[in-house]
Amino acid sequence: MLNKRWIHACYNRQLTKLSSSKYGYVCCHSRCIIVFRLSLPAYRGRPLVGEDELMIKIILLTVAFVIGLTTAIESAPRRKRAEPNPAQKQVVQEQDEFRSCDVAVREFVQGRKEAAALPVNGVKADGLRMTLNFVHPYGESGDTPPNLAFTRGESVEERRKALNEAKQRIRMLEEAAKVGNVWYVVALNKDNPNDPDVKRNPTSIQSGDSRPSVSSVVFADIKNRCVTVYESASSSLETLSQELRAILEGRVSPQAETSAVSPPS
Numbered sequence: 001m002l003n004k005r006w007i008h009a010c011y012n013r014q015l016t017k018l019s020s021s022k023y024g025y026v027c028c029h030s031r032c033i034i035v036f037r038l039s040l041p042a043y044r045g046r047p048l049v050g051e052d053e054l055m056i057k058i059i060l061l062t063v064a065f066v067i068g069l070t071t072a073i074e075s076a077p078r079r080k081r082a083e084p085n086p087a088q089k090q091v092v093q094e095q096d097e098f099r100s101c102d103v104a105v106r107e108f109v110q111g112r113k114e115a116a117a118l119p120v121n122g123v124k125a126d127g128l129r130m131t132l133n134f135v136h137p138y139g140e141s142g143d144t145p146p147n148l149a150f151t152r153g154e155s156v157e158e159r160r161k162a163l164n165e166a167k168q169r170i171r172m173l174e175e176a177a178k179v180g181n182v183w184y185v186v187a188l189n190k191d192n193p194n195d196p197d198v199k200r201n202p203t204s205i206q207s208g209d210s211r212p213s214v215s216s217v218v219f220a221d222i223k224n225r226c227v228t229v230y231e232s233a234s235s236s237l238e239t240l241s242q243e244l245r246a247i248l249e250g251r252v253s254p255q256a257e258t259s260a261v262s263p264p265s
Contacts (some may be wrong), residue, residue: 050159084258098183099221104228114188114248120218123174123182130166132173132230134218136184139241141216144230172222173229181221182229188248189213189234212237214248 096102098117109115118136125132130148134141150162176182189212214237218229237245 023256063190087105089152098219099181099226100224101183101219101226104226105183108185109187112187113250114190115186116244116247117183117185119180120177120182120184123170123177125170125174127167127170134177134182134230136182136259138244138247139186141218141230142235142239174218176222184216185219186240186244186248188215188237189215190215208242214240 054066098105105117109117118138120134120136122135123132124135124140126143129143130146131149132147133143133145147166150159150166153159173182213234215233216235217231220227220229237248240248
């Protein structure tokens, strides 16, 4: 039988009590655990010697230490997972009407009232002349200059490869127009000193016959990337339809000007 004694365990947080002849107990954090039972044949009818007592003490102290450490970890305050801020959820993504070209379109317009951004409904491609014509709710943009970049190749194979790449870009542009990802942006040029017609004909300035011109650009959202398809710094205002000219010159109501952004129903 073990003599009753008190042994400090679990880093002196609790006292471990060892007692009884048949059972070994560990009391830790108000929990009593039976560690072992002294009913083995080797211990029947004989007192425990010093080595046996030492072994039992080591076992009990080890078990008490593990229980105390586990309890301390469980009782420690746990970190709360940071909850996402509701304000951040609201700011996340609000898709712009011009998709990835949101910045490019507004940068071209520069806040001018004499401008309109029209969705392109279709693309007319002339595969022989390598020109494009963009169809919008108020007419057409007119044919672009021929794209002859493929002729820069040194060999026939290089030129053929460049030609096939140009055709592939045209097909991608046509697909983008079908889903509303192409825009024809046009703006009226006022007091246009850079107009080449005005420079070549100074008498038109003296007579006050300076023809107004427009600048235009075509943007396309292709694979979430804004691509400038075509840009014209100056073209005659007469190439535009009467409705579009009225919008640019401000001869329409604000409601009609707003409808220039989207096709009329």
